[in-house]
Amino acid sequence: MAKGRILLVEDDQSLAELLTYNLEREEFEVEHTTDGDEALMLAQESPPDLVLLDWMIEGVSGIEVCRRLRRYPETANVPIIMLTARGEEPDRLRGFETGADDYVVKPFSPKELVARVGAVLRRVRPALAGEQLAYADIEMDIVSHKVKRGGETIALGPTEFRLLKHFLEHPGRVFSRERLLDSVWGRESDIEARTVDVHIRRLRKAINEGGRADIIRTVRSAGYALDSEDRL
The missing domain is CATH 3.40.50.2300 (Response regulator)
Known part of the structure; x- marks a missing residue:
């Protein structure tokens, strides 16, 4: 079907x-x-x-x-x-x-x-739509809450999982900290924008472990994007 x-x-x-x-x-x-x-x-x-x-x-x-x-x-x-x-x-x-x-x-x-x-x-x-998200060499199973990069399982906390899921749903698009707060934490959240930076660092550390290329692009004065130059 x-x-x-x-x-x-x-x-x-x-x-x-x-x-x-x-x-x-x-x-x-x-x-x-x-x-x-x-x-x-x-x-x-x-x-x-x-x-x-x-x-x-x-x-x-x-x-x-x-x-x-x-x-x-x-x-x-x-x-x-x-x-x-x-x-x-x-x-x-x-x-x-x-x-x-x-x-x-x-x-x-x-x-x-x-x-x-x-x-x-x-x-x-x-x-x-299916229950799988993928971009470059990253794969996410939404149902089982499992993430793999290059075939290897990556351990993510709940917030980092939601953050990566949001990026995977909008590959290549740049999101400001405020927009990420609305989309990932919710509009009613009283968390400060700089908290986004902390979770971005945690997400980067997890998915880039082992010397993998950094797939999260920082756009100065704009925010962050999931963006692979070679787009495997």
């Missing part, structure tokens, strides 16, 4: 074939179109579980497709991930303001995109 139906709207045929291959390998059902008008028709006729939407496509633009999908009752709540070469902050903000749930800048790793798809589905439709 497929994990979910994905509508892929991408006019780069080679990229579409690569993404379709990787998604189908993860047991997703993929329907592909190169045209914005056809995408709107397909989505209304049979709403998918998620839309992968290129910004620059034939016919109606990707950003307009996103806007219209949010207007239609049948697709108002369907998650949308924008695919684009436009990486500037104003463009990202425009995508989110139009209704996109996530935003992936080209070029990107197919593995990262599959991870983003799984993360978005877990947030909005948990039953469609």
Whole structure:
């Protein structure tokens, strides 16, 4: 049984074939179109579980497709991930303001995109996603609360586990200390922002043991991200 139906709207045929291959390998059902008008028709006729939407496509633009999908009752709540070469902050903000749930800048790793798809589905439709999270050489089993890196089991405390889980659900995205406090500890928490630094250090120590590469990137004046340069 497929994990979910994905509508892929991408006019780069080679990229579409690569993404379709990787998604189908993860047991997703993929329907592909190169045209914005056809995408709107397909989505209304049979709403998918998620839309992968290129910004620059034939016919109606990707950003307009996103806007219209949010207007239609049948697709108002369907998650949308924008695919684009436009990486500037104003463009990202425009995508989110139009209704996109996530935003992936080209070029990107197919593995990262599959991870983003799984993360978005877990947030909005948990039953469609599996119980495994993975990025680079890190694997997390949510049910058994086990984490492995390079096949070796890693012992994490409850807070470090939640912190890593949050990063695995949003690979590559930078989160401020305040945002991490809201997402991992909860909005009602009275814990200070600097506490995040303490738990980041503990998490780094655990997952980097044995001289492994540091997969948690510190972004000065911004926060932290799970980001592997080689994206194994």
